[in-house]
Amino acid sequence: MLCFFGSFSVLYMFFHTDVKRKLITPSIESLFLHNVDVFTEEVPGYYCPSNIEEDAAEDILCMERKQFLKNYKNPCWLQEIDDYGSYPVQTELRCFPYFHIFGVCKTGTTDLFFRLTQHPQILNNFGLLNKETWYWSWRRYGQATINQTKITLDEFSMLFSMDKMRETKTSLDDWSQYSDLITGHGDPMDFWDHSHWREIPQNAPYSKSPKFLTPHLVKHVQPNIKLILLLREPAERLYSHYYHGRYGRTSEEFHHDVITGIQVLNECLSFNSFKTCLYGHDITQLMRLPLSASLYYIHLKEWLDVFPREQIFILRNEDYQKDMKYSLLKLFAFLGVGDIPSNLLNEIIKMPHKYETKRKQNQGSMLNETWEILTDFFEEPNRKLAAMLNDERYLWKDTEFKFRPKKLQRIVRKIRGDDHLRRYYERKKNSELNPKSMIDRFIMSSNSYEEWVAKVKKYQEERLKTYNSNKRKKPDRTFHREKLKMNQPSSLPFSPSHRNHTFQQSKRNDSEVLEVVTFSSSTNSDQKKSYIQKDFTNTSDTDITKSVSNYTVKNQIKPPVYVGNITRVRSIPTRKRLQNFHRRRKRRERRTVHSFKSIY
Structure with missing residues (x-):
């Protein structure tokens, strides 16, 4: 009887495990806790395809993890160098970043990274501005590279392999060698730009929304990476990003593009969810401004589904600017670096702001009507973000509209092509016109685009004629010698x-x-x-x-x-x-x- 019961239990466990393995897709968190061999097995929803094209991006989720050195605080390892069979085997030190400022664009990430690297234990990298690598969201897919060459993970690690990282210290306890230096990078587009998710082999290219995004890839390569997220009032961040990305030139164009973008997004949301609209239908490519980057709670949810909340340091730009000393001390403690002298900390705080968008400063603030529209639009996303983080500061009730006038400067507008000119006419027509501007007066008095172009051309011709008529003629440099009509011309001196x-x-x-x-x-x-x-x-x-x-x-x-x-x-x-x-x-x-x- 006991033998029968034991054999029955064994058969039940066998079939139960098999059915569960076939029908139930394991979560991504459980996969990361398993051995590397699990990633090589084909399971529903997560597999390693064998027919990957040569020019495709690397299959990060199916790569073997690196074994990091235990005496290095920064994730580093020794990689063998293929030196034509030389003996002994040559190795070199390779490193991954210890921390990652992964968002968001135009929230002060460049200034924050610059001040963090002033700490004696924190090193910069070999990327753009010694800060950005553009790897996870762009360069590994061939975007923003020469000849659309896809950057590999091995090339990404070379950006953090500084000579100073090889420097070690000697422990007084056991006389062992160790290194307490760390490095990092700041790519603020990684938080929100998932436009290449279809190139991840584990995602179905024709599905409506992705299953695996950038946070899953980062988690597989570096499960213990320190993440830093800097947020800003979404309307102001969008306005600054609009000029930084060269989406437009004036606050009137921004007002027009905001209305168009919200209409496009609302039409999609009437039939789909936020995630489906932002990722599945590629609305970000249709809109003329980065509106999706300010929808914080949608993108943050994707990262919190992969990383624990304790592993992400979230900070508001307004609090960082208000009390920079307190923010830096909290970040140093989060990164686990040593204390620095007070005089060095004061010098770091007194440093000028690292980067500002000059186009935005020249154009002044956005229109008051635009601010009201964006405030109403971001009210519900901000409420969900505050509920997710359990912090009412992320409602941004303490941020008010601040009017900033335009700076006096010489603006030469160059618009090439009929399409650009027509778009300029439509933007002007739908925005508030300035009666003191000659072009705006022509738009107000014109009924169509062709009539406006004809008036502008006629006005230009009249101005050109007036200019040529009033233009000073060049003086004659030649002086002809002529004989004088006098009786004794030879007596003249x-x-x-x-x-x-x-x-x-x-x-x-x-x-x-x-x-x-x-x-x-x-x-x-x-x-x-x-x-x-x-x-x-x-x-x-x-x-x-x-x-x-x-x-x-x-x-x-x-x-x-x-x-x-x-x-x-x-x-x-x-x-x-x-x-x-x-x-x-x-x-x-x-x-x-x-x-x-x-x-x-």
Whole structure:
């Protein structure tokens, strides 16, 4: 009886385990707790395909985990170098990041990473700005790389293999070698940008929503990584991201794109969930602004499903700016690094802000109408985020709209192509127009896009004609020498050796002669004044010649110039003065900026 009961229990456990293995898909948390061999077995919902294309991204979930060195605080290992069969085997130190600032864009992640790396135990990396690697969301799929080359995990580890990481210390207890240095990276797009989830082999490419995302891949490679998340008021973050990503140029364009993006998202939400709309239908590619990046609770839920809450340090940008010292001390304690002197901490706090979006500063704040629309839109997502974190600060009730005027600057708008010009016209038409702007007045008086273009072209032609008519003509640099209509031209003190500008025949009348008389430096002022004030009206040409012959010519000072019966005084410029004059004129023309330029 006992034997029968024992055999029955064994058969029951065998069949029960088999059925459970076939019908029940294990959770991703339980898979990470198993041995590596579990990942190589084909189970429903999680398998390692064998027919992966050569140009496809690496199958991270089916890779064997690295065995990290125990005497290194940072996750590092010794990797063998293929040196053509040399003996002994050559090895080099490779490392993964100890911490990861994985979100969110335009919340102050660059400034935070820069201040963290001022700690003596924290090192930067070889990535962009010594901070960003772009690996998990972009570069491992061929985005933002040269010739769309997919970066491997081995190449990713080389960004953290600094020479200083090889430095070790000696323990006084057992005289062993250890290293307390750590490194990290900050890729704020990893929090929300999952646009390449279909390239993960474990995801069905034609499904509506993904099962495995970036947090699952990070968990498999580094299960104990420290995650840091920096959040900001979603409307302000979206406005800053809009200019940083070059989605638009003005607050009016931002207002128009916000309305369009919310309409597109609401149409999808009427039939699908948030996750399906953001991931399955690729709405992020259709919208003209990164609206999905501000929906914090949706993306944070994906990370909290994989990592425990204690492993993610979440901080508001407003609290970080308000009390930077307290925030940095809490982060240092979270990373497990030693204390730093108070004077060094004060120097870190006094450092200037690392990076700011200049386009946003020049354009000022968003429109008040845009702020009200976004506040209503983000009210429900913020409420869910506050309930998820059990913290009412994430409702952002303490953040109010702050008006910032536009900075005075020279803005030259360059719009190329008819499509861009038509889009510009539609944005302007649907936004609040400025009656002081000539282009806005044309839009207000036009009934169609073609009529507006015709008016702008006509206005440009009129401005061009006015400019050409008022444009100063270049002075003639050539001076022709002509014979004087006088009885004794040889007695005049003019000769080619003196490099003087001679007489020019007047174009008014043949009887009118333009005469230029110069004095020497030895001529006193009384003689010049008496000669200049002399009336030439009733004087013959012979008397004029005799009067002029009493003076010698060496330098050109202030000669009298008369045309017919009109006498006046002016200085004849020398060659160097003429050159300086033309240089100044060219500089003025280069500095001239027209208020209305062609928009084609």
